[in-house]
Amino acid sequence: MRSAGPLRGVGRAGSIGVAILAVAVYANSLGNGFAFDDAGIIVDNPTVTNGDPLAALTAPYWDGEAGVGRLFRPVTQAAFALQWRLFGGEPFGVHLVNVLLHALVAVMVMALCAWLLRAVASDSGTPDSRWTAGAALFGGALFAVHPVHVEAVANGVGQSELWAAAGTLAALLVHLGTRAGGSGWRVAGTLAVAGCYAVAFGAKESAVVLPALLLLVEAAESRSTADLAGRLKAEAPRFALLAAVGASLLVARIDVLGALSGEDVTAVLLGMGPGERIVHALPVWVEYLRLAVWPLDLSADYDPGVIYPASGPAGWQVAAGALLVVATVATALGGWRRHRGAAVAAWWFLITIALASNLLIATGSIMAERTLYLPSVALSLGAALGVAALGRAALGRGPSFGRRTAWAGIAVLALLSLRTLDRNPTWFSSFTVMETLAREHPESWRARMARAQGLARAGDDAAAIEAYRSGVEALPTRFDLVSETGAFLKERRRLDDARPYLEAVVQLQPERPSGWVLLAELELLQGRFQQAHAVAARGIGAARASAELWAVLSESYAGGGLLDAAIRARRTALALDPTDASRRRLDQLLAAAAGVAGSAEASEEAGR
Template sequence: MADRQPALRASHVALLSALVAGTVAAPAVLNGYVEDAHWIIEQRPPLAHPSSFGALLLEPYWPRTFGGGVWRPAVLASYALDGQISASARWLHAVDVLWTALAAGLLALLAARLAGPTVGLAAGLLFATHPVHVEVTASGVGRAELMAAAGYAASLLCALRARTDRRWLIGVALGGAFAIASKEHAATLPATVLLIAAGRAIFAGQDPRPEQRAALAAAACAAVPIVCYFLARPLVTGATFAAGGIAPGLKGMGALGRASAMLALSPEWWRLLFVPIHLSADYSPAQVTVATGLSRVHALALALAVGAALVAWRLRRAAPGVAIGLAWTAITLAPVSNVLVPTEILLAERTLYLPSWGAVLALASAGAALPWRPRVKTAVLALLVLAGAARSVARASIWQDDDRWFAALQRDAPRSYRTLWMEGQDAFVAQRWGTGERYLRLAIAAAPDLPGPRDDLAAFYAAAGQWHPAVALLHESLALDSSRSRPWTMLPRALLGAGDTIAAARAAAAAVRRFPGDGDVGYGAIGPLVVAGDCVAARAVALDVRATLTRAAGERVDRELHSCKGR
């Protein structure tokens, strides 16, 4: 992999890497809307018929009914533009292929500018075919990673040019603005501006400190749009940094507790970045274990980190890209590490898209330093690229439809609470009540701090007339999170079914106070209020929510209110 081909240019590296990445991602054009893509894109009226560009900018990434805890206006704008052209999932995925090629090409260009065309080509091809990227390129909801990576790389390329021409600082700021408007991971951009500046000096055999001082202006330009983003974010999401929830198993932990838990999970990062043979759409309890007490896994994680640091130090002169790549990976993993700010997930392959560039740069740099003949190095690189491409193409098909995705989830993560939860839902729909109850109980045991499985099991108990276990589950659910309307909708009628009329009326009154105007909550409260004899409150609730009720629900409310005549 030594640089012996002066005819190879950085632009050639970028173009070839982009073509390979686009070719590997192209089979995803056959995929449909799957899982999260339904709620974020397909069933999203503000995207299909945006009232104005300003309204779109104030729309959270997740629908408000899902909590609306994330703000990615650039991505939503791109989805809205797609919707104006075609509602077809194939068009969505075709555009994602273009974003895949652009992001891979820009990152390959960055590698070539930093480490030279040959190492850049190796890193670019390894990145273009990395199997961990498939969740990003094939799922339909990975565009945030692609757009953020493209803006991130463009900003860094401008930062390199700004060393000799300050006009490029405008590009640094614009690239940073685009990246942070696409995904929060771009908050690390100022740090990587300084890292890349130091890396360029180290590759040239120079002292990195003057380069870093010279790059401070670029880092500041990158920081400006990021600071503005986080200042504006509360206007949309209500929070500056929070991601809308806490991952299962991390609830109630402080930063040190989360750091301990994530340290034990960090070997999964190493495996996915460097040996991505087994892939999964889910890494949740109990498929992975959240361990805070010291264990053998903690020792393994520390050994991996120390070993990587030692290798980087030993190769600091022969292969400086190893240290730079590993530092990049550590920096870009920080936003998804759950240490500084908790997120809703423990691990996800899509969050490794940007960190994986550091991993492949380290791998390519280490390969270039090996005392092997050029033909052997080329053969090994070709083998890795072909294996990665084959694995990626084969993996992409699981996002063709929901059935294939669920089958893959059952195969890849059978112990995950998410898998068990969905299996329980399917079993109840198929009238296999005993199996459904067992699966949902297992899901509750796997993720005891999540209320959702309890809500579903309570709903199924209520449908079967098993009111007392339904009430118990709803109380547990509300103890975990009382801000959601669904358990408040079910609790009054469940209490009424259990024979506790007074408690049912109290729960109904509390529910409508918490969620005034909510049709589902009001519908669930009217019956218990009528039975308790509080017809005035029942009529007031009916008047408040009638416009939101379906015809069948409205007719039932009328029947319930009929008994209030004369009272």
Template sequence: MTELKVDIENTSHRMSAARCDPVYVAVLLLVALTLLVFFPVRGYEFINFDDDLYIINNPHVNTGLTVENIRWALTSTEFSNWFPLTWISHMLDVSLFGLRPEGHHLSNLLIHTANVVVLFFVFLRLGVPLKRAAFIAALFAVHPAHVESVAWVAERKEVLSAFFWMTTILAYTRYVRNPSMANYALVVFCFILGLMSKSMIVTLPFVLLLLDYWPLGRFRPRADVRGLILEKIPLFVLCAVVSVLTVAAQKQSGAIKTLELFPIKHRLLNAFVSYVRYVVNFIAPYDLSVMYPHEKAISLMTGAGAFALIALATGFVLWRAKRFPYLFTGWFWFTGTLVPVIQIVQTGLHSMADRYTYIPYIGLFIMAAMGVPHLLKDYGKAALSLGVITILVCAGLSVKQLSYWKDSITLFTHAVSVTRDNYLAYNNLGCALSQTGRDAEAVAAFEKSFSIYPNSAVIHVNAANLMLWTNRKDDAIMHFRTAIALDPANTSAYVGIGVALLMLNKPGESIPYFEKALVLEPTLTAAVSYLNAAKHQAVSGSSTANPSGKNFN
């Protein structure tokens, strides 16, 4: 009986010690902070920007987790990328929650919360003091620029790949402490899972070299630097394979824009300006937008000024690297991990994106967490207070930024209000307004969009579809023809003209357009159905049915 009493007392003491353990408390606070800020997302809708293409209207995803769908995920390069693990995660959500957005949003939030906790343990394992590791993780949790990656269901690839990015580093710290084939195999395995989630993490082997410099200190005098590089060769090989696959997929889908659309000079100037804007958004994260269109022209002086600022920052970091090695690691973590998405190789029509900062900003978090306490080393309480205030301000700004993601109309209305000439946002706003029956406002949004950028076939097709729906057939045909002139392979435009002609009781004139669409896309079922209807109408003389509904790209 006495022994049982002693065991109970010992167990009680251990539980009490666990509850008071600073690491345990920090983890609870980080989880609570993350959930408190982001929990409203559970009631948000899908948005009409990739959520529809990735999940709602994707037959391989919206039918859930099946062997056939998994086989498709492993081999598909649709949507300009290869990320099978991300596809499988979306399929699992559909199997669990159907197409109700709540479950999909909660999955993103849970992965983000896991990322916060793993990141905290990563820096603890790297030897960063507990308070500073907690500050880095807290900033990562609630920085407003990260709202996009969490609140946007289609950005599952960002949060999921980041999870494996962090677990790879965690496995790497284990390997550094105990080099063995088994521990190295775990590093490779985690990295492969990350690459299968999103190819942007190809920069991770370079970041491991940065961590070798600081805080792991493997670049000490007489260290075998060549050996540090050689040990990462398998990781570099994996990066090369996935990079080639990704570029091929993006070229095939047309995601990589031509030099005629964005000349190399403009891309370089935009890259320099974007780096500066990312730093500004890190320091003052407000007026953030889901879309940042390219400026029509960036002056050479603006680009040169941005380049000078980057060069000065880089020069300072190199100058102080020996005394403050965390500045070196943090700055080149930030600048290096942005390289794949800095838009020198232009993908899409945007100039930059908040979602691209999900991993790169960790570098700036390192600089802030390590540098500010050093500057205020004689004012410990002031440094702690400043850190707490920073977290609270970021949390408040994130709550506000999150509120814009509740639905498509709110999101894109905000986007056009905080950016200039954002034709991309006006286009999506028009689609969202139309889907809720606000057709007059939708037409105005589309007209605003192509008045800013008249050379987008997609925008003209969307406007034409709405005009067709609202019985403005002649206007619709005009916009469909404009779309074809801009993009002769746009099947939606050919089908649209055919439908408009059918509605005007001109079946004979409509048939060539449906046939052209089928030449371009032989499996396009809508074109087959309309072609059969046109042939039947041409023979029987009966009137055609109205189009089945609004169809936006």
């Protein structure tokens, strides 16, 4: 028999309490500004700053460089555009929405915990109802205050994680609450689930797994394979509509980005085969466990140097990660009959972390705390199951056991809340993010690049160059780091020193025009006009259309005295990006060509 609804047993007071707790621990993030990726995705994104949500539905989320590293998250970008209009571009509006969304998600996590406790009650025995309610409440409260969520909530662009989680959980709860009843109720529920899926998937790609989670909740309540088959048959129209929604968003993604995958592979995994990629991804599971149970050390960067040595992971880290993967899979598969609740929590984590883990495919990040937002629901589910198990153990032990357990739970929540409150101001600005990273993880390549930038601003070029070089040594495949190092050396006229970095840049990602521009400019500075022409021409063939590449090609022609070719190339650059500087340069070339023509005519006349 199916449950009467996902919210039964949660209680209005508990829901309000969890929501207030979530708001309270993140209240000091409301004063944060725009930090880190907020610049490119929100502040410097004309799609957002124009304040037109409809335009945001058909534009890349992260425009990047000529199609490189782009994403398609129409719901999140439309939400940012609307918030920009409503709050006049003030970061407070974005952070307010983040905090309110997190409070909503925490309440829904509590509801999901309550559902799971009911779903597995016949397998494990039902403790006192107060323990069951308390277990669900603890699960929701744990999610509300856990420090691993700070990056998603306290940083503006973390909103994509919040919308994706809110849509996913709402879809699950609506599904659980609308399966019973008349046909009209079921049809309305199906449409609502599909709408929630569109919001979740449109907010972030990771929400594509919602159908698998729907299958999981159906399996959790099934008592046999035949029962599950009957459930799936009854819900076939719902799954079919979800498939149609997912397919439509994938088609829209291809239409906007020009490809299914628009995101770069993280520099850590660049060029690696499946085996080597898995070896580098397994140690991340050790960090998953550490962040779940001991989130004292948080970081904005988990690339090599932080998560493991720059030279690669140690053998024990790979082995420990592999052991954790095996243990999670074993719990998901082997615990289904005797410990179904634990198996559901394990399956939740496996399903929601699959795409971000880099075990199946290479993604744009080896690890980021924000990607644990939806997967960490598994921790709340497990915690609720643990509290319920304590309730069963408490039978006959008297009220003092319950009081001690309650105080222990409050102490855990208090300690986690203090860490969250302490961490929130880290995301006040890009400066505070990098300052904290440099202080806590100076081995990070991001910290080294930030130090180099600071030294450069201070005029200490020698120290800046050394910091840049040490960063490249830590992660030699990171395009922006190598590119910035070469560009800095070029600007300081250390041309021979700049060359190996700029030559490496065009090898790392030949589809990015900026690397070719930098290398061609280097050739121009050294008076090697033919070589500059060759580099620019190769770049035009390898990368997408770029005004900068055509402009540098024009300068290579001009340097060689081929003014007509220089004019044609400059006109192409002007057509791609009609800037005032490009127009002025075209006028100069036209004047120079006219002067040459006039001199030639005068010489010819004099010869006559």
